Amino acid sequence: MGLLFGSFLNVVIARVPAGESIVRPRSRCPxxxxxxxxxxxIPILSxxxxxxxxxxxxxxxxxxxxxxxxLTALLFLACQRRFGWSPELVSALVLVLVLVPLSFIDLEHWILPHELTWPGIAAGVALSAPLGMERVRDSIIGAVAGFLVFWGMEWLGEKIFKKEALGAGDKDLLALIGAFLTWKPLLAVIFLSSLQGAVVGSLLLLFRGRAGPAPEPETPTAPPPATTPGAETLPVGEPGPAPEQAGPERADEDEEDDWVPGPTNIPFGPWLSLAALEVMLLGPWLREVLPVPLDLLLTGAR
Ligand SMILES: [Zn+2]
Incomplete structure (x- = not known):
């Protein structure tokens, strides 16, 4: 089932950003x-x-x-191992079916289409109904909290740093994650996504000269000293770094809307998705491994 749904997600990833129907024309070689x-x-075999x-x-x-x-097949398998044949499994599988295409669309186009996020939020709340009224309440609180937390951070970012720290769709994505996983693990999701994004961003900065997920506040300050030594250590014949020299020019003009991601930049959506799946699938394990106060803070476990 994961393979078949994964095959369908390929259609979603190719067509939704282009505004095309995901059902009507049959698949063609682009x-x-x-x-x-x-x-x-036929998945994989063909x-x-x-x-x-x-x-x-x-x-x-x-x-x-x-x-x-x-990937979809492995995540389906992991969900089944985590939840067994329970109503919670349905909710987990649907979350996978939303997060996988959102992540790959965000990686390619730097957008999180609301054609996917908004129905996803509704599905997250609806699928918590079989799990009881308390879960529905926590799911609604999760969706609202997820949206408000990033909305607040965005507002602060604009006021203090005078720059867009989060993409507009990130609010909807965190609301969606809150709708599926409730408000309890939201802090863990934000923490894990930022941490992993920062680690990978730093590694890319180290090896490629300049990089980083969009929301990293140190990114604007880091490039100036890094440009000269970074350029020297870059592999010869790598066409990638050239556009990065657009950095200084961008700084003079002080515009945000025309910002173009560098070749090594990574959007935040995939990090949020990864963290949500980690918390959902590895939650009980994290609770055992982490020291009690940290575990309470991160997983919201009682
Ligand atoms: Zn062809």
Whole structure:
């Protein structure tokens, strides 16, 4: 089931940002328009059998397709192992079905389309109904709290740093996570996503000269000293770093809307999604490993 749903998520990822229907036209090769037959569309197996190439034109088919199928299948399996055959499993699987496409769309286009986030918030609240009224209440509080926390941070960021620290869709994504997981683990999700984003951002900064997820406040101050030594250590023949020299020019103009992500920048949405899945799937394990006060703070466990 995870493989089949993963195959469908590939369609969602390709079509939703383009504003296209996810049901109507049958899948075609984006390069030659060859209509894809059912036997060319079997998760993972077809991609392997075709050796990653379109049968008609021979152009490569992205490895993202089998990757998303495999990832969705593994996450489905992990959810089943975590929740068993329970009503909570349904909610967990639907969360996977929303977070996987949102993450890959955000990585590619730097948007979190509300065509996915808003119905997702509604689904999160609705799917908590079989788990009891208390859960519905906590789910609604989670959605509102998630939205307000990032709305407040955005407002503060604009007032204090005079810059956009979070994408507009991040509020909706945290509201969605709150609707599915309730308000209790929201602090853990924010903490884990920021921590992991900062660690990977720092590593990219170290190895690629300049990087970082958008919300890192140290990013604007870090590049100036890093540009010169960073440029020297970069591998020769790497075309990536050239656009990064646009940094200083950007600073003079002081505009935010025309901001273009650098080649190594990562949006925040995938980090939030990753943290939500970690808290959902590894929650009991985290509770055992972490010292009690930290565990209370992070997982909201009673
Ligand atoms: Zn083709």
């Amino acid at each position: 390069r030659c328009g060859h209509q894809i037959a059912w036997y060319e569309n 991609w392997l059998a075709l050796r990653g190439r379109c049968r008609a034109c021979g152009q490569p088919i992205s490895w993202r397709y089998p990757l998303i199928e495999l």
